[in-house]
Structure formats: C-alpha cells, structure tokens
Amino acid sequence: MSSVIQEVASTRRAASERRKGDGRMAALFLAPWFAGLFLITAGPMAASLYLSFTDYDLLTAPAWVGFDNYVRMFEDPRLLTSLQVTFTYVFVSVPLQLAAALALALVLDKGMRGLALYRSVYYLPSLLGGSVAIAILWRQIFGADGLVNQVLALVGIEGTGWVSHPDHALNTLIILNVWTFGAPMVIFLAGLRQIPRMYYEAASIDGAGPIRQFWSITVPMLTPIVFFNLVLQLINAFQNFTQAFVVSGGNGGPADSTLLYTLYLYRKGFADLDMGYASAMAWFLLLIIGGMTLVNFLASKYWVHYDD
Amino acid sequence: MTDLATPSKVTFAEPPSSPDRRVRRTGTAARRVRSAVTSALKHAGLVLFGFVMLYPLLWMLASSIKPNALIFREPGLIPSDVDLSNYTDGWSALLHPFSRYLINSAIVVLGCVLGNLVSCSLAAYAFARLRFRGRNFWFAIMLMTIMLPIHVIIVPQYVMFSRLEWINTFLPLIVPKLLATDAFFIFLMVQFFRGIPRELDEAARIDGAGHVRIYWQIMMPLALPALATTAIFTFIWAWNDFFSQLIFLTKPDMYTVPIALRTFVDSTGESSWGALFAMSIVSLIPVFLVFLFGQKYLVKGIATTGIK
Amino acid sequence: MRTSITQRGRRGAAVAAGAAATALILSACGGDSGVGGTGDVEAQECPCEIRFSWWGSDERHAATQEIIDAFEAENPDITVVPDFTDWDGYWNKLSTTVAAGDTPDVMTQEERYVSDYATRGVLADLGELDIDTTKIDQSILAGGQIDGTQYALPTGINAYAIVANPAVFEEAGVEIPDDTSWTWEEYVDVANKVSEGAGEGVWGTQDYGFNEAGLNILARQKGESLWTPEGELGVSEETVAEFFQTSLDLMSGGGQPDATRTIEYQHAGPEGSLVGTNVGGMASFWSNQLGALSEASGEDIQLLRYPGETEFERTGMYYKPAMFYSVSATTEYPDAAAKFVDFLLNSEEAARINLTDRGLPANTDMREVIADDLTDADKQVADFMADLGDEIVDASPVPPNGSAEMQDIMERVNTEVIFERITPEEAATMFMEEVNAAIAG
Structure with a gap:
C-alpha cells in the first residue's frame, strides 16, 4: 500500500517543497486517531494476539501453549472446509456485487424523475441484511416450495430446496450478498458526483461524445472509488458473519456448506469455549486479508488514477 | 424533461406549416418519442427491479399484519386475515415501551455519526494532504485495525471497558467513534479528498490559508458526498449493530433496538414472530427516512458547488 | 528536527499507553473467576443489587419481571437487575462477562453448559447456601450435581x-x-x-x-x-x-x-x-x-x-431439567442470591407467574399450586409428565464438558x-x- 502514498509524494514533490513542516500539523490532525489507536484499538488487538498463543476457555485464566493453536489449525478439516467456502463466497460475490452496484449507480446518476426514491428502494435490502427475518424470508424464496421454484415450475423445471441443499446453499448466500449492493452503490454515486464538471465541459468543447467522455473522464476519475470499494468489500466479505449466521441457523449448515470462516471462528470461541483457537484463527485471517489488500494496493498503481 | 406527454402535446399545438419545416419538426418529434420510449422502458425496468428489491420488505409488512399463527401456515404476500395487534402488542411486549429502545438507539447513533464525521475527516485530511514521517506505516496500521473479526476483540474490549466502569453506558459505543476507530471511513474520506483537485488548496495556500482553514473551508464543503456517505452509513450500521450493543449494554432500560428485536425470538421455546416483524418495520422507518432525505447530499459535491 | 523529537516523544507515550492497556486487559481475562468456589470473595451485607440473567422471548421477559417485582416487594433491601436476551446472544454475553469477572449473581444455566461452568469454578456450591431443596423432585436434583456438588438447581422438567x-x-x-x-x-x-x-x-x-x-x-x-x-x-x-x-x-x-x-x-x-x-x-x-x-x-x-x-x-x-438456576461463585451477595433462587423455586407467587414456562416446576408442591391455572396444552403436559413418573427408570447423567x-x-x-x-x-x-x-x- 506504500505505492499509493509514494505516488502522491513523487507527483507532488515540487508543490510540497514549501511544506516541510507538516509533521506537526499531522500530529494535530491525527491526534484523535492516535488516541483511539493506542487507548482503544491496540490493547484489545494485542490481547487477542497474546490469547492466540494460549489455551483460553473464557471461564478460567489463559494458559500459554506456544504455537499449539496454530499447529492445530493445520490438522483441522473443518477449518479447511471453511476456507474453501469463504474463498468461493468472496471471489464470486464481491465482483458480482460491485458490478451490480456500479451499473445501478451509472443508471441512477443521470437526472431523472423519482431518482431519490429509486436510490432509496435499492438501498432497502442493505438495511434488512442482517435481520432475523431474512432467515424465514430466504426459505420462503429459495425453499423447496419457495417462490423461485414456483416460477421454475411455470416453465416446467423442477427445482430443489436451494437454501437447504449442501450443493446450493452457498449460492443463496452469495445472492444475498449481491442483493445488498446498496452500500457500494451509494459510494459509487457519491464518487460520480464528485467528478468536477469542468472536465466534461472541456471535453465537450473539444468535441468528445458521451461515450468518449465516459471512458476518458468518468472511468479514470472513478478508479479511486472503485479501488476503495474493492478493497473494502473484500475485507468485509472475508469477515461476513451475520448473513450466514442468520440463514444457516447459526451453524453454517447444511453439512458445513455455508461455514464461512468467521462463523466457524465464532462457534469455536463462544459455543465451544475455545477462544485461544478462535484468536489464532482471527490472526490467520488477518494475514490472509492483509496479503490480499497488499496485492490490491500494489496492483492499484497500474489502474487507479489520482488527480492530486 | 423526460415527460411522456410532451411530444404529443407539441404535435397537437403545431400550426400548419411548410413541408420542409414539417419534416424537420417530425424529426424532432420522432426523437422525442424515441427518448420517451427509452425513458419509459428504463423506468419500467427500474420499477420491476425495484419490486425484486422491495419484495422482502413487502413480505415483512404483510407478515407483520398477520396473526402470529398464520405467518408460517400462509407465507404468501396477501394476508387472508388482517390483524394489527402485532403492532400494539409488540410496542409494549418488552419491559419498556418500544419508544425507549428507539430513543436509546437514537442517542447511540447520533453520537456515532458526530464522532465519525469529525474524527475520521481530520485523520483523512492528514493522510490525504499532509507529508509526515511514517505516513505509509500508519496508513497500513490503520487498515490493519479493520482486518480482525470483532468476535475476538470483543472480550478484551469488554474487560477494558469494565475496568473503566463503562459497561451499561453508551460510552463504549460512542467514545471509540470520537477517536476515529472506524478506519473504514478514514479510508473512504482519504479516497474522496484525493479526488479534490489540489489546485484548490494550492490557491488557498497562496492566499495565506493554513491547513486548518483549508481543511475546514475547502475540503469539508467539497467532500460533502463523502461526509454524507459517512453519516448515512454510520447511522445505519450503528442502528443495526447487534453484537457490541448486546455485550456492552446489560440493563433493559439501556437496551437498543437491535437487542430489543432479538428478544422476540427464542430458538428454544416460543417466538413472537408477528411482533418481531411489526417492530422491525417500525425500526426501519427512521433509517429509511434518514436515507431518503440524506441521499440528496450524496449528490451535492464539487459538481454542484460554485467552484468549477 | 524539533518536530521529529516531539513526535518521537509522543509516540513513546502512546506506545506505553497501549502496552498498559494490553497488560490491564490480560491481567483481567478470566482472572476474577479462579477455581475455588464461594470462599474467596468476602460476602457483603444488603441493601444490595444483584443481577439475574436469562434467555428467552418477550413473554418470558415480562413474566420474569413480574416475579422480580414480587420478590422485591417482599425483600425491600434487595434490588434485582434483569439481564436478558435470546439463546445465542445469552451464551456469548455470559462467557464474555465471566471472562471479565462480571459474572451475573444469579444466572440461568443449561444442561449442555453447566458442566463447563461448574468445573471451571464459575458456579457456587449451592449446598453451602440457604436454599430449600426438600420439595424438589429428588430424581432430577442430581441433574445439577457434578461430582456430588450441587452447582445448579433445576427450574422444572421437560420430556x-x-x-x-x-x-x-x-x-x-x-x-x-x-x-x-x-x-x-x-x-x-x-x-x-x-x-x-x-x-x-x-x-x-x-x-x-x-x-x-x-x-x-x-x-x-x-x-x-x-x-x-x-x-x-x-x-x-x-x-x-x-x-x-x-x-x-x-x-x-x-x-x-x-x-x-x-x-x-x-x-x-x-x-x-x-x-x-x-x-x-x-x-x-x-x-x-x-x-x-x-x-x-x-x-x-x-x-x-x-x-x-x-x-x-x-x-x-426421561425427565430433562428444563433449565437451571445457578449462583456466581464470586458474588458479593451470596445470601441475597440464595434468597432469590429460593423464591424462584419455592414461592407460590413465582410459580403462579411462571407456570410451565421454565418446564413443569421442579418443586412438586408447586405443580399442584399451578394446576388450576394451566392452559389445556399445559394441563396435558402436566398429566403426561405425571404418567411418566412411574415408568422412568433413572435420570440421565449430566453431559460432560x-x-x-x-x-x-x-x-x-x-x-x-x-x-x-x-x-x-x-x-x-x-x-x-x-x-x-x-x-x-
């Protein structure tokens, strides 16, 4: 991720010659964040790192066991299952969700009637996303006698219980995640609106049509926001918990087919009272997400355009 | 400007005129008809899609006015028997009237919104516009703080807040936001700040403005979409956040909406599904209104302010 | 240069603060709930406030609050603070509060977890407290015993x-x-x-x-x-x-x-x-x-x-203990907690409000007290359970950790x-x- 910052630094070296003394200002602007980092965030994070090297059942004091928890992870077949489930979930649902969000944002960005209402309606599923009601609703839609199968029956296809079949349950979770595209959509919308109008005006004067304007202005100017959404949705998808918890009834079923990593971690920590192991799992996840994010930042040098 | 009625009206109002003029007029009218049709199709598509997005809400609304026993027996959209008692019963089913939980949630949410807006924008300004030593390092640390699942952080956090005697107050929910622990929003604002042309602050610097003034008088107004996004998301997430509110609030008079909603359902015994749906609808109203009215600020960015 | 020195100083202080916070947290994780039973905390006199936690849905919450009100009317020097949520939330909240040494004074337990909590020193030995268990169905009393110690008392029975x-x-x-x-x-x-x-x-x-x-x-x-x-x-x-x-x-x-x-x-x-x-x-x-x-x-x-x-x-x-009442091993007010558990199990008022919500009452006298107030479905349950009484050979052992x-x-x-x-x-x-x-x- 250093590349992003370096890029800024290098492109603007001349302008920043005058501003050598920013350190002090930075300390001022970052003061609340530093306070939060060291007083609120760092302690619990460090504690969880320590706990990952202990046998900790929450009820009695933790006992140091060295790398035991990490070693156990390699021998845990369910952990492997949960990694497979999670990777499938992340790499299928994130691109689909972002594509849906971007497409809708582009359509809704144009001045048209009822825009505010459409935007709000499309955002609604995101408001409902983690509600307990979703469990029942999803059964009603994707169940053996659900809405989807009723529609399929009209065209002569006999469906199955999508939400409860081990081969399909994960797909319904992916659909659920795509369906809650409201958050990235809103960010895209805000991003589209932030593109200075003067660029389009200048392009029009130069005779560029709407399609050229889209590719040469909208797309590059939006890349920082696309990048942001990608990084954040990846991080979020890897940590998704609530939807899988609600839809599977809390256990990642049927037959572990929706056992997302964080769901497994939660069950280990709180249901099985194995918080030491859960902490180790969390730090392993941090390594995965961190690695993924680093790759993202490194790659961003080639496609993300900053105007500053 | 995409009024369906316009083209026909124009045609009727047309006075007889010379052939060559009429050809030109027909051309314009055809274009108008075409654009009206496109627009109608677009609206039809958006409405249809909107229905898919809305279905869950409609279903929840329908279920909320069914007697408890019919929710599962007749899961369809049209209730055979309308019964509003879910609303009256649900409102007073828990120890306090539901308004108490709505007010508690409102306090928490407002604190969080305010906290995030101020603290995250300050930190974001430093990361986006200031040069200081260790910037890459701190930026990476900042991202790292959102990569650990909450489930392993919550226990150490609880211990910490318990030592501070903050349990069962709103402080553990609000203070961290005042100290910019929601790195998501810092990153969001960094991306938006970097989209604001640097010429603007260069110009201000030449006029003798310091960083505090640039932050307050240039960045903040121009980053309105980002601020609106932050405010809306913080509002929604804090409004729906179940896990940390459950852990940190222990007395019923401090309970918030998500905790109250969960207490309608008991997987081991009887559940009041009707009341759950009714109160879910009630608690969705404020969020939906916030979104409906807040979303217009999403589109008031640099594009609509005087600076071009 | 001056900037970087002050910065370094600040950073040092910040790191120290973070380290202090970590140390504080770690010293407390599970620290207060050391194995040892009721002995290690000094009992305090009332007036006092005790916390009672349970899981369930809205009807149970309302009924339990009524029981608490009845208890407080009888014992004006004791305040009972309710703490309730749904089943899943209950267990992660309970383990978190125990980890921080904030164990509720009186808590609801369940078969699947009672051994975990008892053997790790979270639950008090109820035999040492003043709770009348003579009226409780003896066959199910064993369901709350681990290695002969009564850590939990059954609220009622289910089959x-x-x-x-x-x-x-x-x-x-x-x-x-x-x-x-x-x-x-x-x-x-x-x-x-x-x-x-x-x-x-x-x-x-x-x-x-x-x-x-x-x-x-x-x-x-x-x-x-x-x-x-x-x-x-x-x-x-x-x-x-x-x-x-x-x-x-x-x-x-x-x-x-x-x-x-x-x-x-x-x-x-x-x-x-x-x-x-x-x-x-x-x-x-x-x-x-x-x-x-x-x-x-x-x-x-x-x-x-x-x-x-x-x-x-x-x-x-077999009869399964529906739930259990347990008392924290570290409560400051063991007497008040005991009094409250006794009230829950043995008072007619509590029984009349609770009915069969926590199983058919474990206290056999109370089954008669509530007999006339039951719904048709609950009456059927009571009769069914009574018929089973003669057929059941023995209790099912407590599930292990x-x-x-x-x-x-x-x-x-x-x-x-x-x-x-x-x-x-x-x-x-x-x-x-x-x-x-x-x-x-």
Missing part, C-alpha cells in the same frame, strides 16, 4: 416426546397409535401410512435426527445411555447406526419429506414445523413446546411417548445421512469420533 397432530391423522384416515406399547417398526409404519393417506404435501413425521435426545431415549431403551455418569460417551455404534437407519427408512417409505424439506422444516422451529403448520402427523419436540405447537397449528396437538418403550430392555423416556458441541455434530452427521452422502454405519463412526474429540477437550 422429549412425539407430538401428534390429530387433524392430520384424521385426514389420512389413520388412528393415533397407542403410545404405551408401540414399537419403532410401528412408528415407521404409521408415518408411512399417514403420508400415503393424506396425499401430496402432507407427511407422516418430521425427521428426529437433529436432536441427540431421541438417540438418548433409544440408547436407554437398550440399556445404554448417551452419556455415562463418568462423563463418557455411553452409546454403542450399533445403536447410533440404527437410529440413523430409521430416518432413512422413513424417507424411502415416504413417511418423511425429502432431505431439503426436512432441513427447512427443522430450521423453522415449532411454529414453522410440519405439525405446527398442519402438514405433518408427527414430530419430536420437548414437552414445553406443546403450547407453541398448539397455538401455531390451531389444533389440540397430543403428546405421545417415544416408540419402543416396551420393546427392549427397559424404558428410555464439551457436550455443547453435540448439537452441532448431530446436525452435521444427520445432514450427511439424509442426503445419503454417507451410510448410517459411516455416520455412526463419524459421530463417535467427533463426539469423543469434543469431550476430550
């Missing part, structure tokens, strides 16, 4: 039973069988007949394979038991295989819906179950769920004994079975291995 929907039976033209003598074969038979007679979309029974209680009954009928008193797995692999085989027989005979529907109905709880929605003749539930089932279906659902009670060596039905994973394992293994991805024999082997691993630590 795992078959529920039957008479309307569905009638529609199918099948008689509800005599539950005192029916065999497992008859159970499968009846279920298949109901499916056949009632037609499309209605089934004989809902799969029982997700809950270990059914397995426990079968095991007990065969002279085994799910758990031994020593805290080991006491069921044989053959019995487990037989248990899953019955479920497969029902599916192939049509008595039970296909695998995907089975899972959907399983997740829908009593309200959305086959019996609750009037599309199934039978299902397995805990007796306290009869009310919810009757209300959801609008029919007079009946309780039946499990099949096979006269088929093998002995009867398998790690048994909370049992539910998860059952659900997984059974899903593999009903989708026919493994045979019942393979399922039995998988079950034995996973359960043994879970209780080994």
